[in-house]
Amino acid sequence: MNATKLQEKNELKARISGYCSEKGLSKADLAVKAKVSEATLSAIENERWEKISDSMVKKLQSFLKSETAGNIYDTADFTAVVSLCDTARKYKLMIGLVGDTGTGKTTSLTAYSRRKNTYRLTFEKSMNPKQFFASLLSEMGIEPVGNINTMVNKAANGLNCKEEPLLVIDEAGKITHPVLLYLHDLREKTKGNCGIVLAGMPYFRDNLKKNAQRGKEGYSEFLRRINLWHTLGGLSASEARFVARSNGITEPEELRELSQKRRFGDLMNEIYLKRILNGQMEY
Ligand SMILES: Nc1ncnc2c1ncn2[C@@H]1O[C@H](COP(=O)(O)OP(=O)(O)O)[C@@H](O)[C@H]1O
Ligand SMILES: [Mg+2]
Structure with a gap:
């Protein structure tokens, strides 16, 4: 196993254990919830990586992703x-x-x-x-x-x-x-x-x-x-402006336009497009 794969698996182990302690879940609870076997979860805990296939890693990563909201703004x-x-x-x-x-x-x-x-x-x-x-x-x-x-x-x-x-x-x-x-x-x-x-x-x-x-x-x-x-009332102008700014938008005209977005999803989509057009996105 190469170093990147090992790092990825160790991260998965840490995220699973963090998730379980945050939610107060036993391994048996998580097995039912994530639709995997308890043996799989034990193998991860004990770093018996030879027992864990790449597709199992992907399955658990996508489970954790669906349980994670990402970077939250306190609107x-x-x-x-x-x-x-x-x-x-x-x-x-x-x-x-x-x-x-x-x-x-x-x-x-x-x-x-x-x-x-x-x-x-x-x-x-x-x-x-x-x-x-x-x-x-x-x-x-x-x-x-x-x-x-x-x-x-x-x-x-x-x-x-x-x-x-x-x-x-x-x-x-x-x-x-x-x-x-x-x-x-x-x-x-x-x-x-x-x-x-x-x-x-x-x-x-x-x-x-x-x-x-x-x-x-x-x-x-x-x-x-x-x-x-x-x-829900939607974003205020100052909240929308704050989110735009913290996503790298600095042009006053663009900020003014974005501050009019009331729906967070629309705002994020516009910011994403502007960053692509301004060449700020990494590929
Ligand atoms: N408080 C928040 N912090 C960070 N991003 C948010 C927040 N609320 C919404 N978003 C962003 O707006 C997008 C749309 O929100 P979503 O939760 O899917 O809306 P809804 O379920 O009401 O249709 C999300 O993908 C996310 O990027
Ligand atoms: Mg929704």
Whole structure:
């Protein structure tokens, strides 16, 4: 094995152990969550690198990447997300967080979710209830087996025996009707112990309201159980300017233009393009 590969593997070992201690995870929890075997994790811990293939290294690197938010700016929106999550956890509330695309929901929630007993999952449009709960159980380090009722109960029991757990569901606007009904059950079974944050685009809230008004099964009950809503405001001009400056933009005209961006994602994209055009990017 060459020196670079060895360094890469040692870094992986350090990052795994840092991640586990930050989140309070055992090796068994991580194995279920990252979908690898415990033997693999032991081999890494004991530096038995001959047992670890390059594709396994890649798999674990990409797992860690999905759990890492990168360089975070402490914007008003980011601070609001942290405070909402803390509130949901402490008072066992169910909170709805809405924001336009690119306002930083996923980034902020990913950063927040490095905390202990915080379980974050992203709703995918193709998920049926069983797949949704399987994904939640894996996230919690519990083998995702059994029928849907077993899974809901396992998730509820798991959440009820943790200290101040928080469940974070991203892309909540995509949650389908059947999943919503099971999520309602989960909330009922865990509301004395667990907070929930549901994050989505503004249509998440609008559609819940619309379906509730139409009298569609379960929607008005679910909507009523959301204790609090928060809408992200986007970047202020001075925040956008600060981010642009710290990314190497110095031209006053460019700074003025960038300071008008309200969505973090748009700002980063513009900065990226300008840096390419100004020849500041390394290839
Ligand atoms: N607080 C933040 N600090 C650093 N970068 C951020 C922050 N919020 C958002 N971003 C950047 O903006 C981009 C879009 O944010 P994202 O979290 O994907 O938005 P959303 O989930 O609301 O659509 C991210 O890729 C990231 O580069
Ligand atoms: Mg997102």
